[in-house]
Amino acid sequence: MTAMPALAQPQIDPTLAPYWAYAADFADAAPDERPLDGFDADFAAQRCKAYRQRILDISQQVSALHVAPAFSCVEIVDLVYNDLMRFGPGRTAADIGPDVFLMSKGHGCMIQYAILEDRGVLDREDLDAYCRPDGRLGAHPDYGTPGIAAATGSLGHGMGLAVGMAQAEKMQQSDSRVFLVLSDGECQEGSTWEAAMMAGNLGLENLVAFVDCNDWSGLERMSEAHRAFHPLREKFAAFGWEAVDAPGHDAEAIREKVLNREGGKPFVVICRTVKGRGVEFMENAPIWHYRSPNPAEYSTAIHGLTEIRN
Amino acid sequence: MRNCFADVFYDLAKADPRLCVVVADISPAGSIAKFRNEFPDRFLNTGVAEQAMIGMAAGMAQRGLRPFAYTIATFALYRPFEFIRDDLAYQNLPVTVVGVGGGVTYSTLGATHHAMEDIAIATAVPNLSVIAPCDPAEAAAATRWCAEQTGGPVYLRLGKAGEPSLTDTAAPWEFGKIRRLTGGLAPEVAGGDVAIFGYGPVLQLGFDLKERLAARGEKATIYSCHTLKPFDEAGAIAALRAHDRAIVIEETTPTGSLGRMLKALAYEHRILTPIEAFSLKDEFIHLYGPHQDLLAAHGLTVEAMERRLGV
Numbered sequence: 001m002t003a004m005p006a007l008a009q010p011q012i013d014p015t016l017a018p019y020w021a022y023a024a025d026f027a028d029a030a031p032d033e034r035p036l037d038g039f040d041a042d043f044a045a046q047r048c049k050a051y052r053q054r055i056l057d058i059s060q061q062v063s064a065l066h067v068a069p070a071f072s073c074v075e076i077v078d079l080v081y082n083d084l085m086r087f088g089p090g091r092t093a094a095d096i097g098p099d100v101f102l103m104s105k106g107h108g109c110m111i112q113y114a115i116l117e118d119r120g121v122l123d124r125e126d127l128d129a130y131c132r133p134d135g136r137l138g139a140h141p142d143y144g145t146p147g148i149a150a151a152t153g154s155l156g157h158g159m160g161l162a163v164g165m166a167q168a169e170k171m172q173q174s175d176s177r178v179f180l181v182l183s184d185g186e187c188q189e190g191s192t193w194e195a196a197m198m199a200g201n202l203g204l205e206n207l208v209a210f211v212d213c214n215d216w217s218g219l220e221r222m223s224e225a226h227r228a229f230h231p232l233r234e235k236f237a238a239f240g241w242e243a244v245d246a247p248g249h250d251a252e253a254i255r256e257k258v259l260n261r262e263g264g265k266p267f268v269v270i271c272r273t274v275k276g277r278g279v280e281f282m283e284n285a286p287i288w289h290y291r292s293p294n295p296a297e298y299s300t301a302i303h304g305l306t307e308i309r310n
Numbered sequence: 311m312r313n314c315f316a317d318v319f320y321d322l323a324k325a326d327p328r329l330c331v332v333v334a335d336i337s338p339a340g341s342i343a344k345f346r347n348e349f350p351d352r353f354l355n356t357g358v359a360e361q362a363m364i365g366m367a368a369g370m371a372q373r374g375l376r377p378f379a380y381t382i383a384t385f386a387l388y389r390p391f392e393f394i395r396d397d398l399a400y401q402n403l404p405v406t407v408v409g410v411g412g413g414v415t416y417s418t419l420g421a422t423h424h425a426m427e428d429i430a431i432a433t434a435v436p437n438l439s440v441i442a443p444c445d446p447a448e449a450a451a452a453t454r455w456c457a458e459q460t461g462g463p464v465y466l467r468l469g470k471a472g473e474p475s476l477t478d479t480a481a482p483w484e485f486g487k488i489r490r491l492t493g494g495l496a497p498e499v500a501g502g503d504v505a506i507f508g509y510g511p512v513l514q515l516g517f518d519l520k521e522r523l524a525a526r527g528e529k530a531t532i533y534s535c536h537t538l539k540p541f542d543e544a545g546a547i548a549a550l551r552a553h554d555r556a557i558v559i560e561e562t563t564p565t566g567s568l569g570r571m572l573k574a575l576a577y578e579h580r581i582l583t584p585i586e587a588f589s590l591k592d593e594f595i596h597l598y599g600p601h602q603d604l605l606a607a608h609g610l611t612v613e614a615m616e617r618r619l620g621v
């Protein structure tokens with residue numbers, strides 16, 4: 001009997017700042033002390049580069065993972081966690097803060113894991129044991145994992161859950177906000193619109209959603225194969241939402257839209273993004289939906305990472 | 311039955327602000343209307359949108375509330391099935407899904423409104439408890455249990471209104487335990503010639519059959535198997551062993567039924583008590599009329615049972 005070959009260890013380039021260098025900055029200051037108008041776009045871009053690097057590192061430990069779906073929403077999820085959301089004590093023991101984050105496109109959860117690690121909610125060991133039987137993180141977020149508000153993975157569930165959560169917060173006179181990240185593909189699910197209509201009916205001002213419009217469903221381009229899918233913003237507006245468009249890798253632009261909302265309704269930002277953004281050969285290449293780069297591809301990817309501003 | 315549910319819910323909800331109701335465009339029965347008037351903020355109607363009903367109930371439970379999702383059984387379970395599975399059961403949230411009109415209760419409305427396979431479907435899902443009370447008093451006890459438990463999701467299968475009481479002389483209702491309805495209040499299993507198992511209002515037929523059996527000198531004991539999941543295997547084994555034969559009466563299709571469950575249990579435990587199972591047929595029957603006529607078309611009458619049993 002031959003021994004199983006050891007999994008390749010990530011070849012981390014020592015000239016690159018390690019992702020956890022950024023975590024130290026958070027450790028020094030209570031996160032919820034950071035003012036909302038203190039958004040540092042340069043720092044955010046560095047942080048997002050580091051998150052992409054961390055995800056690529058993890059890719060070397062497993063045979064496959066959802067890299068490209070995570071890379072299209074790095075800037076969105078970073079903005080939510082590291083700027084819009086308040087950390088600290090929440091209403092339930094499992095909360096990481098008064099606000100709730102829900103990753104409806106569960107397959108994008110690598111970026112959520114990287115950020116939760118950065119924020120100290122998950123341990124480095126958790127991510128190192130990603131998709132291993134001795135770890136607790138799977139390819140879709142699981143309820144019960146620290147920082148994970150709901151189990152997602154089946155598309156079209158997040159909107160209903162988030163609407164229920166936002167309504168429950170409102171019913172309990174809490175000032176919590178629910179942040180929701182959806183894929184464009186799951187806006188094809190009828191269940192998304194059932195719940196979106198309820199959010200409009202209920203005037204859930206405390207619900208803030210982002211649609212990661214990377215224009216790729218599993219099989220083909222949304223804009224080509226599903227020509228009635230767009231315009232999306234008008235559809236949400238017709239369902240009683242305040243809806244805006246934004247360039248999805250420009251955190252400052254998205255942030256401005258959120259902070260300048262009129263209010264009184266649920267709010268959604270339709271974010272134009274690029275699937276696989278940050279690694280040139282992964283961008284808009286369907287094969288990278290669920291695949292790990294080989295060592296040579298990993299090296300190319302790591303050295304090609306830049307600080308993305310829009 | 312549904313009015314009893316509503317009365318108990320209303321009483322408990324007055325004291326527990328976490329209890330709330332999410333319906334999908336169904337007019338709330340009796341006291342639920344009173345609850346709606348008194349606590350309009352805790353009554354939500356998603357409209358004709360059952361996936362939203364279940365998804366929202368899950369989200370509300372995750373943020374500290376105890377929702378009851380309520381509509382006709384087919385729309386409560388079948389339409390949003392994957393939401394029940396993923397949102398409620400996978401996450402193991404304390405949400406009660408109330409399905410009214412279990413079986414072929416809505417006998418004039420056609421099979422679109424018949425929850426014929428709901429027991430099989432609901433009991434197949436991990437974490438999901440399944441309760442089907444046989445009369446208003448059992449519905450009340452089950453509702454109380456659902457409102458007070460925190461363990462996980464429940465599918466509560468109710469009939470409609472006006473069901474007769476079958477449990478006046480039975481020991482108290484207990485979740486997860488089969489309940490002897492005849493032969494006195496003592497908790498231990500009573501022996502005898504025939505054990506009749508069943509759940510839901512159709513268990514009335516068990517009482518009718520018991521009389522017919524008595525006329526020819528056979529003593530029958532009736533058991534309400536109100537909790538289909540988790541099933542009281544120990545109780546059922548003891549009851550099977552204590553009788554010479556067993557009869558199962560239920561208003562569901564055969565696959566995944568109580569009858570099949572008891573036969574499997576008997577086989578696993580080498581129990582040789584013969585089991586005769588009566589259920590709905592594995593058929594859509596295009597008959598419109600009173601509930602008992604549709605049950606008759608499925609072979610669920612005391613006469614049809616007598617014929618098959620050779621009484």
